[in-house]
Amino acid sequence: MRGERLALYGGKSVRSVPFPERFLIGKEEKEAVNRLFDQAMATGAAIGYGGPEEEAFCQAFARFMGGGYADGVNSGTTALFVALRALDIEPFTEVIVTCLTDPGGMMPIVMNNCIPVIADTEPFSYNTGPAQIEKLITRYTRAIVVAHIAGEPCDMTGIMRIANQHKIPVIEDCAQAHGAKLRGRLVGTFGSLAAFSTMFGKHICTGGQGGIVYTRSQKLAVKARQMADRGKPFTLPPGTSNCVASLNFNLTEFQAAIGRVQVKKLPWIIRRRRSFVRKLRRAFQNFKTVSIPEPLPKSEPSYWFLRLRFHPEFATCDKTTFCQALVAEGMPVTASYFPMPHLSEWYRARRVFGTSGYPWSCPDYKGKKDWSFPCPNAIAGEKVLFRLSVFESWGESELRDIVKGFKKVEGFFRK
Numbered sequence: 305m306r307g308e309r310l311a312l313y314g315g316k317s318v319r320s321v322p323f324p325e326r327f328l329i330g331k332e333e334k335e336a337v338n339r340l341f342d343q344a345m346a347t348g349a350a351i352g353y354g355g356p357e358e359e360a361f362c363q364a365f366a367r368f369m370g371g372g373y374a375d376g377v378n379s380g381t382t383a384l385f386v387a388l389r390a391l392d393i394e395p396f397t398e399v400i401v402t403c404l405t406d407p408g409g410m411m412p413i414v415m416n417n418c419i420p421v422i423a424d425t426e427p428f429s430y431n432t433g434p435a436q437i438e439k440l441i442t443r444y445t446r447a448i449v450v451a452h453i454a455g456e457p458c459d460m461t462g463i464m465r466i467a468n469q470h471k472i473p474v475i476e477d478c479a480q481a482h483g484a485k486l487r488g489r490l491v492g493t494f495g496s497l498a499a500f501s502t503m504f505g506k507h508i509c510t511g512g513q514g515g516i517v518y519t520r521s522q523k524l525a526v527k528a529r530q531m532a533d534r535g536k537p538f539t540l541p542p543g544t545s546n547c548v549a550s551l552n553f554n555l556t557e558f559q560a561a562i563g564r565v566q567v568k569k570l571p572w573i574i575r576r577r578r579s580f581v582r583k584l585r586r587a588f589q590n591f592k593t594v595s596i597p598e599p600l601p602k603s604e605p606s607y608w609f610l611r612l613r614f615h616p617e618f619a620t621c622d623k624t625t626f627c628q629a630l631v632a633e634g635m636p637v638t639a640s641y642f643p644m645p646h647l648s649e650w651y652r653a654r655r656v657f658g659t660s661g662y663p664w665s666c667p668d669y670k671g672k673k674d675w676s677f678p679c680p681n682a683i684a685g686e687k688v689l690f691r692l693s694v695f696e697s698w699g700e701s702e703l704r705d706i707v708k709g710f711k712k713v714e715g716f717f718r719k
C-alpha cells in the first residue's frame with residue numbers, strides 16, 4: 305500500500321461537497337401542471353385521466369421510439385404486468401425471467417399466476433443472455449422477460465433468434481434503458497412488447513411514479529389498453545361491455561403533462577450521460593484495480609448507472625474495502641448491485657396468494673416442482689462488479705473529481 309492517506313483512514317477526502325442533484329424537474333413541468341390547474345379552476349371540470357395530456361405523452365413517446373403504440377400506466381411494475389396480460393398467457397405456465405432485476409421485474413409474473421423460471425446473467429454482466437435462456441425453455445414456456453440493466457442492451461439478436469425458433473414472445477423490461485440501442489435499433493422494439501418505468505429516479509419521470517407499455521403491434525396495443533383499464537373494450541362497438549377482468553393502472557393527466565415535457569428532454573439526457581461515460585472510459589484506461597467493462601459490441605447504452613469491475617488480482621484489498629474507500633473520498637459509488645428477487649422472503653416462502661403456495665403448488669402446473677436457480681454467473685459477478693452513478697447534470701468538475709478519487713484509491717491499494 306502506498307500513496308496519499310485515504311479518507312477512509314482519516315485523510316482528507318477528494319470531494320467534500322456532494323455531487324449535484326439532477327435538476328430533472330424545471331419550469332416547463334411546473335407550467336404544464338399549472339395549465340391543468342388553471343383549466344380546472346376556469347371550467348370547474350376536475351382533472352382526469354386518459355385525456356389529451358396522456359394522448360400527447362404517448363404519441364411523443366411512440367415518436368421517440370420510431371413509431372408504434374404507447375400507453376401510460378402508473379408504474380414500471382404495472383407496465384410489465386399489463387404487457388404479460390396483453391399476451392393472454394394461460395395461468396400455471398412458465399415465464400423465463402432474468403435473475404437480476406427489480407422485484408417489479410419479476411412479481412408481475414406470479415401475479416399473473418405464472419411460474420417464474422429464472423435465468424442467470426452472462427458472465428460479469430448484469431444482463432441475461434441467449435445461452436442462459438435457452439437452457440430453461442420447456443414445453444410450458446409461454447414468454448421470456450429480459451431486462452436491459454443499467455441501460456446496457458441485452459444481446460437481443462441472440463435472444464430473439466432463440467425466441468423465434470421456439471415461437472415464444474419476448475417482453476423487454478426497459479425500466480432502466482430508455483433510448484439504449486443495439487445495432488442501431490432501440491431496445492423495446494425487438495420483443496413483442498416493452499415495459500418502461502417513469503418513476504422519479506429513472507431517465508425521465510412522470511412525477512413520482514409512472515410507466516409506459518410499448519408495442520409495435522396494433523393488436524397488442526389494444527389488448528394492453530384493455531388490461532390497463534379494467535378490460536374496457538375501447539375499439540369494440542359502442543355499448544359493448546367490459547371484455548376482460550383487470551385492474552385500473554391508469555396514469556393521470558397531471559402525470560402525463562409532466563411526462564410530455566420530459567420526453568422532450570430525453571435525447572439530451574441520453575447524450576449527456578453517454579458523453580460523460582465516454583470521457584470516463586478514456587480516463588480509466590490506465591487503471592489496474594478497476595475498469596469500465598465494454599458493453600455488448602454494436603450497442604449504445606443509455607446509462608442509468610455505470611457498471612464497474614474491480615480487479616482483485618491487482619489490489620491489496622477486497623471489493624468492499626475498495627468501495628468503502630471510494631465512498632469515503634466522496635465518490636458516487638454503491639458497492640453492491642444485486643437485486644435478486646428470487647432470493648427474497650416472498651419467493652422462498654411462496655407468499656403470493658394467501659398460504660396456497662400458488663402458482664407453484666397448483667396441480668394445474670405440470671412443470672418441474674423442485675426447480676432451483678443457483679445463478680453462478682450473477683453470484684460471481686457480484687464479487688467484482690459495482691455501480692457508479694452518472695447524472696446528466698454533471699460536467700467537467702465532477703469528471704475530474706471522480707478520476708481523482710479513483711486514482712487516489714487505486715494508488716493506495718494497487719499491488
Ligand SMILES: Cc1ncc(COP(=O)(O)O)c(C=O)c1O
Pocket residue numbers: 379380381382405406408409451453477479480501502503514515
Ligand atoms: C429492471 C426494472 N424492472 C422493473 C422496475 C419497476 O419499475 P417501477 O419502480 O416503476 O414500478 C424497475 C424499477 O426500478 C426496474 O429497475
